[in-house]
Amino acid sequence: MTSYRSAFVPALGLALTACSPSSSRNEAEPAPVSNEEAVSVSDNAVREDVPAIVAEAHKSILRPEIVEPVPEAPPLVPLDAIVAFGTSGLTLDEEGRKVLDAALASPAFQAGGRIIVRGHSDTRGADADNLVTSRKRAEAVRAYLLAKGVAADRIDVIALGETRPIAPNAQPDGRDDPEGRAKNRRVEVSIALPPAKTTAVPAVAPAAGDRVP
Numbered sequence: 001m002t003s004y005r006s007a008f009v010p011a012l013g014l015a016l017t018a019c020s021p022s023s024s025r026n027e028a029e030p031a032p033v034s035n036e037e038a039v040s041v042s043d044n045a046v047r048e049d050v051p052a053i054v055a056e057a058h059k060s061i062l063r064p065e066i067v068e069p070v071p072e073a074p075p076l077v078p079l080d081a082i083v084a085f086g087t088s089g090l091t092l093d094e095e096g097r098k099v100l101d102a103a104l105a106s107p108a109f110q111a112g113g114r115i116i117v118r119g120h121s122d123t124r125g126a127d128a129d130n131l132v133t134s135r136k137r138a139e140a141v142r143a144y145l146l147a148k149g150v151a152a153d154r155i156d157v158i159a160l161g162e163t164r165p166i167a168p169n170a171q172p173d174g175r176d177d178p179e180g181r182a183k184n185r186r187v188e189v190s191i192a193l194p195p196a197k198t199t200a201v202p203a204v205a206p207a208a209g210d211r212v213p
Contacts (some may be wrong), residue, residue, distance in 0.1 A: 080188065166183055167180035
């Protein structure tokens with residue numbers, strides 16, 4: 001009887017072992033992933049990376065250390081203007097005032113250079129009278145500049161009379177040329193550039209060994 005029980009116990013143990021579920025089956029197996037879910041996960045990863053890529057691209061294009069070059073200012077040049085007195089005689093008309101206002105707003109005037117006002121006339125009348133007339137025209141321009149606040153010591157007035165025409169006073173056949181005479185009745189305004197500033201170089205004292213005894 002004892003030997004029968006001894007043989008039965010191991011057999012029973014083997015049977016129970018065969019009927020018990022495998023330990024690996026107790027662990028939860030991962031659920032299968034479909035193709036659509038895999039693609040969705042991949043797309044989300046790409047979308048999350050896009051802002052970083054774009055930001056990096058902007059950073060490389062718009063680098064803060066790069067400064068746009070400042071365009072150079074145009075070179076300063078003297079100014080020459082003509083104030084016509086063709087039909088106004090000795091009076092400065094509206095068109096002439098516009099010419100002078102533009103000259104006062106020019107960079108040459110703002111630079112502070114001297115202003116030369118040259119009066120002219122046509123050839124009609126005596127030379128002395130034309131010289132006086134040309135001076136009166138130049139003085140009319142000077143008075144306008146003074147009224148605009150220009151310092152008197154910046155203005156030089158020169159009367160040239162009929163000596164420097166810019167158009168013929170008569171036609172080739174000897175007839176009068178009214179248009180040419182009107183062009184010659186004028187005042188020329190020239191604004192020069194101020195003298196360039198020079199920096200004085202300090203004198204260097206000779207070394208002790210270079211001094212003449």
